[in-house]
Amino acid sequence: MYKVLVSDPLSKEGMHPLLEAEGFKVDVQTNLTKEELLDRIPNYDALLVRSQTQVDAELIQAATRLKIIGRAGVGIDNIDLSAATEQGILVVNAPDGNTNSAAEHTMAMLMALARNIPQAFLSLKNKQWDRKSFIGVELKGKTLGVIGLGRIGAEVAQRAKGQRMNVIAYDPFLTDAKAEKLGVQMGTVQEVIAAGDFLTVHTPLLKETKHLLGTEAFKTMKPGVHIVNCARGGIIDEDALYDAIVSGKVAGAALDVFEVEPFVDHKLLELPQVIATPHLGASTIEAQEVVAVDVCDDVVRYFTNQAVKNPVNLSAVPKEVLKKIEPYLLLGEKLGSFIQDLADDMVEEFHVTYSGDLQDLDVSPITRNTLKGFLRSRLGESVNEVNAKLFADRLGVTVTEQKTSQSKGFTSLLTVEIVMKTGRRKVSGTLLNGLGARIVRVDDFIVDVAPEAHLLFIRHKDQPGAIGRVGMTLAEERINIATMQVGRAEKGGAAIMMLSVDKYVGPTSVEKLKRLDDIEDAQAIEL
Numbered sequence: 001m002y003k004v005l006v007s008d009p010l011s012k013e014g015m016h017p018l019l020e021a022e023g024f025k026v027d028v029q030t031n032l033t034k035e036e037l038l039d040r041i042p043n044y045d046a047l048l049v050r051s052q053t054q055v056d057a058e059l060i061q062a063a064t065r066l067k068i069i070g071r072a073g074v075g076i077d078n079i080d081l082s083a084a085t086e087q088g089i090l091v092v093n094a095p096d097g098n099t100n101s102a103a104e105h106t107m108a109m110l111m112a113l114a115r116n117i118p119q120a121f122l123s124l125k126n127k128q129w130d131r132k133s134f135i136g137v138e139l140k141g142k143t144l145g146v147i148g149l150g151r152i153g154a155e156v157a158q159r160a161k162g163q164r165m166n167v168i169a170y171d172p173f174l175t176d177a178k179a180e181k182l183g184v185q186m187g188t189v190q191e192v193i194a195a196g197d198f199l200t201v202h203t204p205l206l207k208e209t210k211h212l213l214g215t216e217a218f219k220t221m222k223p224g225v226h227i228v229n230c231a232r233g234g235i236i237d238e239d240a241l242y243d244a245i246v247s248g249k250v251a252g253a254a255l256d257v258f259e260v261e262p263f264v265d266h267k268l269l270e271l272p273q274v275i276a277t278p279h280l281g282a283s284t285i286e287a288q289e290v291v292a293v294d295v296c297d298d299v300v301r302y303f304t305n306q307a308v309k310n311p312v313n314l315s316a317v318p319k320e321v322l323k324k325i326e327p328y329l330l331l332g333e334k335l336g337s338f339i340q341d342l343a344d345d346m347v348e349e350f351h352v353t354y355s356g357d358l359q360d361l362d363v364s365p366i367t368r369n370t371l372k373g374f375l376r377s378r379l380g381e382s383v384n385e386v387n388a389k390l391f392a393d394r395l396g397v398t399v400t401e402q403k404t405s406q407s408k409g410f411t412s413l414l415t416v417e418i419v420m421k422t423g424r425r426k427v428s429g430t431l432l433n434g435l436g437a438r439i440v441r442v443d444d445f446i447v448d449v450a451p452e453a454h455l456l457f458i459r460h461k462d463q464p465g466a467i468g469r470v471g472m473t474l475a476e477e478r479i480n481i482a483t484m485q486v487g488r489a490e491k492g493g494a495a496i497m498m499l500s501v502d503k504y505v506g507p508t509s510v511e512k513l514k515r516l517d518d519i520e521d522a523q524a525i526e527l
């Protein structure tokens, strides 16, 4: 039974039905100290978090059993991605589920800021009927500068248009078509900063966005500008913001996120022009349910050998493509494992070629699985689809992925070829209607065998008696043959036998086979 630790508050409605239906054991233990987490994490296969739990390298190293970390939200800045990748732990997130809530929260903050609603409410709570101190400004006709026009930025831009604001936006990936569709003007980051009566940021916190709104940027802003940050603390330099408010350059700021959270004791909170919420952008019943469903769905998919939908440390593949390539994931893994058993020297190159139906698809998950199958037979269970490429790089194995139109009569064909100093070996597989995965070529020989647990690949001379001698030897070794195929390049020339047998063929038996007359090579293959 897989064990899941939930260390931040996640929606029970979103989470439990899915995980429990699949038989996972779910432990919800929020507010654990670092020591408690370090102590408990070795017992779990999956960890689900929001933004509070700091999943740092120390925690990841202690997580000896952990296979997957699910972040129920967008930002993954609380997870050490390289440590997770190194350890072969898949990280998934829920990028779409809270977009609407974060956009609505941004608009709520923008309007509350414009009309001093929190300040007025506080005054009223203090029994003051003050109608003079809270004169606001209208949004209509004002310019909103949006920095970062991704999922949330775009939703905010649309809502601002609904308030009859003019929107100018900067995003390095913004296209003319998207700007036109949203009805926003495109500008450089400097133009946006200079143009906005209101500025809102919706980028991740990156090297490039850290303190994007800092002392220099504040100098170029319009006097009386209002600023909103519902994205990440650190995009705005908090000290510079404080100075800009105190100097009167900035009229006010609405902040949901902070450089250090929890944010309770900061000079910004003492300024009447600052309104703030404790990182509530995604905190709605709807968003929390959807993000919990999304990460749990990926956890279930992962443990049931299906491709996940929102990988963070793997490249994501669209759902429609995923559906088409999913059946090939296991075939790729088997072919990778098969070719490893054919390797008799250090492998320098590993080539995966796709043809037929697979030709026009993003096949990167199949390549990763193929590489995983290949490296696992050699390095063991610590290799998985997350870190397989990293391991290959370290071993100096060049990995390529190619596509060709030559499918040799198959609807789809997946070929793995390895290059060693001693030569090349090759295996191809396909999915046959009704028969499932089949290995259809080994080197230049045509075969047709299911990629089953115990196989024997034998090269021999096409001479009378060779097949009988193999059969006799296996009988002496008490190894039962389930199926057997023979193929030859030409009469009396090089030939192969491909056998599936009922149990593991150990090295002694293989050596015995190799010593037989007319047998050139024998390789046991364990899939």
Ligand SMILES: NC(=O)C1=CN([C@@H]2O[C@H](COP(=O)(O)OP(=O)(O)OC[C@H]3O[C@@H](n4cnc5c(N)ncnc54)[C@H](O)[C@@H]3O)[C@@H](O)[C@H]2O)C=CC1
Pocket (backbone or CB within 6 Å): 073, 074, 075, 076, 095, 098, 099, 102, 147, 148, 149, 150, 151, 152, 153, 170, 171, 172, 173, 202, 203, 204, 205, 206, 208, 209, 230, 231, 232, 256, 257, 279, 280, 281, 282, 283
């Ligand atoms: N306050 C809260 O509770 C929530 C906060 N967030 C945060 O909001 C932010 C945006 O989230 P999404 O829209 O879902 O992400 P997204 O990935 O859809 O959009 C981010 C956009 O920022 C752009 N970008 C990257 N570097 C940039 C730069 N140097 N200058 C300008 N734009 C740049 C990207 O091209 C992308 O379009 C993230 O930081 C996320 O963590 C998200 C949900 C809830």
Ligand SMILES: O=C(O)CCC(=O)C(=O)O
Pocket (backbone or CB within 6 Å): 050, 051, 072, 073, 074, 075, 076, 098, 279, 280, 281, 282, 283
């Ligand atoms: O889980 C949360 O409430 C934080 C959401 C967030 O900041 C994000 O999704 O990036």
